[in-house]
Amino acid sequence: MWQPTEKTALFCDLWLKNTFQAVLITNWVQSFAIFNYNKLEWTSSKTEDNTSTSPESEVQAGFDAGNGAAHYQIKGARSNHVESILHTSNVDKPGKWVFRIDLAEIQFEPCLNEKFSVTPRSGHMLGGQHLTISGPCFPRAKTFDAVFKEINKTFPCIVNNAITASCVTPGLSSTGDFTINFNLPPFTNAYEETFSVVNLAKTIPQVIRANPSQWSIGNDVFISWNASELASEKMYIDVLGLTISQNIIQWSSVQNMTESGVENITLTLKETLLDYNTAIVRVMAEIEHNSMSPLALWSDAFPVYQEKRTSEEWCNKWLEAEPPLKVDVDPNNCPCILRQASRDTSRYENDPLCHTDSKDKPLNCLCHQQANNCVLLNLQSKSTAGQSCCYGGKNNSLLEWETSMDSGYVFRYNYRAQGPDIVPYLTHFEADILPHLHCCRYSRKDHLCKSFFKKRPASRCNAYKPPSPAQAAGDPHLVTLDGKRYTFNGVGEFVLMEDKNHTIVVQVKAEQARDIEGKFILFFSFSFFSFSLLSFIIFFPFFLFPFPFFLFPFFSFLFFTFFHSFFLLLSFILSSTFFYCFGQLQNATIFTAIAMKVEDISKVVKVYMDSKTHYKLLLDDQEYHLPTLEMQGLSVTVNETNENSTDIMVVFSSVELSVQIEVTPDVLNILLMMGSKTLHNNVEGLLGNYNGNASDDFISREGIMLLPNSSMAEIHYQFGESWKVKPEERLFTSIPEPKNEDTYQPVFIDTLDESNLRNGTAELCGDVLPCKFDYQLIGKPSIALATKKFVTKFDALQKDIEKVNLCPPIGYLENGNMTITGNLPGDYAIFQCDPNYIRLDSEKVTCLPNGTWDRTIPKCVKKVPTPQWHSWFAYGIGAILALICIMAFVCSKCRRSLIQTVSKDDISLPPILQIEAISQPIFSNQHFLQSLQRLNEGGSFRIPRPTYIDPKIYEEYF
Known part of the structure; x- marks a missing residue:
């Protein structure tokens, strides 16, 4: 803001003003002051008799640090020539003066041949x-x-x-x-x-493609950009096709146009673009200097796509030409669920093209539309291969290619790969992303997508093993790689973790903490009482004799109130400063620095707390200020949080190790994640030996193993102190070694009396023991609260990476389709067969808590067709059988009717012939003939129906 400075010698001249603007600029490394002088209406505070009051009353111009040493006075200041500052400058802009103020002396010249x-x-x-x-x-x-x-x-x-x-x-x-x-x-x-x-994958496009999924040949497409970034009235818009030749990017213009004063345009993608697989849009400013290239804005790289048929042809050609994939990446090592993947920072990172925190929402997950988030393998293999793991569904479980075309898969090239004939990201885009899009999404042919996943094996999780986390937080409270918890509050530099060959080293620096709570209040109260008494003594006479304020009776009270408030503020500042610098040292320690090194990485990474800049990040003792760093085998990401803390993630991908440093105003908290199989049972230090057994983690540098139930005093002196860094092994070469005060006596957490804690401990810490211990020893709520949050976060992390009981993959359903919600307990799958296919077994299966499906996975089998002559023959046989059944039914009905009739009208007949009287043929037998003559006796004549015929009679007489 503009600051008007009044002339103060004469009361009647108070309306005269000198106006200037002061601007302070700093990046916590370099600091500058800019003065913009606007108007001068007085040059000195001379009295009416033209006598100067003092040299200090003259107009001063320049910068004064106020420390009695660092100051610079602009030529002409404190003289009648001071008005020249309105028309002169040290940066070629009249009235503007720039001073560098972070050095021991004020730097007036803007350029002193220092670093660019x-x-x-x-x-x-x-x-x-x-x-x-x-x-x-x-x-x-x-x-x-x-x-x-x-x-x-x-x-x-x-x-x-x-x-x-x-x-x-x-x-x-x-x-x-x-x-x-x-x-x-x-x-x-x-x-x-x-x-x-x-890397282009991590760059937000400056030319925005609207509706990117609709960009196909022949369609009208819309693009927009921020024209102010080009500062040019005329702009050249090009649609470019990509060619990569011998590690050189070549962009060929396929469509171009010239526009003026616009920030968006609609264009039609022409068929000539089909000569390329990948395209991009560039908006270029008009050339201002012939010796310099023009400014340009770029869109994201996008696939050249026309229609389903052309994608089928593209995919078939690729399948024929693509050689077998020979890589050293196991496709079965993906985390099973997203919460595991997001925590496994030692081996996986968020896919910059598909993750929930993406700042580029229109393009996010464009190539994996059914996924909510994808992660990529950190480790860059010797073959430059890579792998993605994608997650979706209600439980964010791993997508599998049999049920989703958007599942992850193994890459021939990871997006970071570079070298001979390999361009970062663009080679990966053409070799891996484009085939997946054409064979699966664009062609919409299941058999082509299935063939693609034979060339690029789909990701699975049946061989995944969670990483091992470790913690060092607060006073410090440690959890080893095998899960053993203890507290070690030594002073000095210690080996947090190193492998036995000393190729991987992590060291920490611990210093004594200071108690500021009770002593601060006592000193503040004493200071305020002293200054209040002084204020009363100074102004007491004015209350008794109000002269010279008799003209203004209220001035006495006003001045007293002002000075009283001033002394109150001064008491607070003095108390804060004194106890920040001289607070009482406690018998407790905190980590204030960490240093890391991997032998095949040239950079030694150091992070340490700094009172001016909050923290400093050093790479080989050189300060690093960018938010990200990517090197072969090393990446560093700095994230400023909203909780007055900074998270620094350091990943050594070559050894599958990540170190997360939380920098608070009071302490460094450290979370280490180890996923390497080769380091198993091959590390040592304060974080144990990483062998899966927590009972043998306390092994000293001399090889002596302590019992797991040893006291904290035994652990401190016999284990922790043995891992002090040797002078020849120090990584903190640019940081002074902390001094171990002679009076320092550590206090151990197992001696904490929880019945005699500071007031407010329960409200601050709850049931978190490390928080109680830190608050009791250090007395600073911010440290205790930071410990509580970090311990709680670590406990949640341990739960997130626990192994889950996942049901086995169902596999691809031949001749049908299925809807599956995931492979976690409670998830289910529903199956439906294609026309002319029938399902064997259940329509629905559910994943049980023990990691098995409740029913047999069904199959779809084809219905067996029947030949035509077989059909007619079957019809004929059926008709005959039906006729026979009808006739049999009719006959049985008639027979039953006849039997009923005979039964109703039956009469008693005389015997025709006695069996024993038969001695000759029947028709010549006198007994038989006489019997026939008597048949009409007693009524009408009827021939009796025989009910039995003796076979002997039949054989003999008939």
């Missing part, structure tokens, strides 16, 4: 990005060259004025940190600065 400063210090690999260079005084030459040292890539820069220059980055085929050399005549390679080239 490049803004911004990172950018994407496609080029066209504007860089502002500042630092030394630039020569009068209009141009000079800059060179990416590691790859010998030269690009021109132009001088804007004596203190700034501009460059435009060229396109590159590599990512990572590069050194830019600036060749300023007569100095060659005298100035250099580090510039980070960011």
Whole structure:
């Protein structure tokens, strides 16, 4: 804001003002003060008789640190020539003066041939990005060259004025940190600065593609951009096709147009783009300087797609040409659920193209639309291969290719891979992402998608083993890699973890904590009482004799109130300062620094607390200020949280080790995650031996093993103290070694009397013992609360990475489809067969808590067709059988009717012939003939129906 400074010598001249603006700028490394002078209406505080009051009453211009030493006075200040500051400057802008104020002496000259400063210090690999260079005084030459040292890539820069220059980055085929050399005549390679080239997968596009899933040949598509980033009225829009040849990116213009004063446009994708597999949109500014490349904005890379038929052809050609995949990546090692994957930072990272925290929502999960989140394998294999694991459904379980085309799979190239004929991300896009899209999503052919997953094995989790977490937090409270909990509060530098070959080393620095709670209140009360008494003594006479305030009776009370408030503030400041610097040392320690090294990584990573900048991150003793760092086998990510703390994630992917450092204003809390099988039973230090057995973690440097139930005093002196860093092994070369005070006597957590704790402990800590211990010893609520949060977070992490009982994969359902909610207990699958197929076994199966399906997985089998003549024959046989049945039924009915009739009218008949009288043929037998003559006796004649015929009679007479 503009500050009007009044002339104070005469009351009648108070309306005269001198106006200036002060701006303070700092990045916690360099600090600057900018003064903008606007108007001067008085130059001195002389009295009416033209006599000066004092030299200090003259108009002062410049910067004064107020410490009696660091100050600079602009030429002409405190004289009648001071008005010249309105028309002069040290940065070529009248009225503007810039001072560097972080040095021992105020730096007045804006350029003193110091180190270059490049803004911004990172950018994407496609080029066209504007860089502002500042630092030394630039020569009068209009141009000079800059060179990416590691790859010998030269690009021109132009001088804007004596203190700034501009460059435009060229396109590159590599990512990572590069050194830019600036060749300023007569100095060659005298100035250099580090510039980070960011992978295209992690770059947010500056040209936005609306509805990206609808971008196919022949469609009208819409793009937009921020025209202010180009600062050009005329803009050139190009649709470019990609060709990669010998590790060189070549973009060929397929469509182009020129527009003026617009920020969006609609265009139609032409068929000529089908000559390429990958395309991109570039919006380029008009060339301002012939010696420098134009500024450019880029979209994301997108697949060239026309229709289902062309994708089928593309996929078939790829399947024929693609050689077998020979990689050292096991597709069965994915975490089974997302919460496991998000916690396993030693082996997996979020897919920059598909994760829940993505800032680029329209493009997020565009290639895995059924997934909620995907993770990528950290470890870069010797074959440059990679792997993705994708999660979806209500439980965010691992997607499998049999049930989802968007499941993860093994890559021929991971997105970071670079080298001969390999361009970061773009080679991966063409070799892995495009085949998956054409064979599965675009073609919509199950057999093509199935063939793709034979070329790129789908990810599974049947061989996954969770990593081992470890903790070092608060005073410090440690949990070993095998889960053993203890507290160790030594002072000095200690080996937190190292392998037995000393190729992987993690060291920590512990210092004594200070108690500020009770002593601060006591000192503040004493200070406030003292200053209040002084205020009363000074102003007591004015209450008794109010002169010279008799004209203004209220002034006495007003001045007293003002000074009383001032002394109150002064008491607080003095008390805070005194106890921040001189608070009483406690018999407790906290971690204040950590250093890490892996032998095949050239950088030693250090993080330590700093009173000015909160923390410092060093790589080989050089401060690093960028939010991300990516190197072969090492990545660093800095995340400023909203809780007055900073999370720094360091991942050594080559050894499957991650270290998360939580930097609070009071302490460093550390979470270490180990996933390496090769390091199993091969590490030592304060975090144990990583063999899966928590009972043998307390092994000293000399090889002596303590019992797991040893007292904290025994653990402290016989185990913890043995792991002090030897002088020749120190990684903290730039940090002084902490002093162990002679009066220091550690207090052990197993001696804590929970019945005699500080007031407010229960409300602050609940039932978290480490929090109670820290609050009791250190007395600072912020440290205790940070310990509680970190311990709670660690406990939740342990639960999240626990092994889950997952039901086995169902597999691909031939000749049908299924709907599956996942493989976790409670999930289910429903099966449906295609037309002309029938299902064998159940329609639905459910996953049981023991990790098995409750029923047999069904199959779909084809119905067996019957030949036509077989059908007619079957019909004929059926008709005959039906006729026979009808006739039999009719006959049986008639017979039953006849029997009933005979039964109703039956009469008693005389015997015709006695059996014993038969001695000759029947018709010549006199007895038989006489019997026939008597048949009409007693009524009408009827022939009796025989009910039995003796076989002997039948044989003899008939």
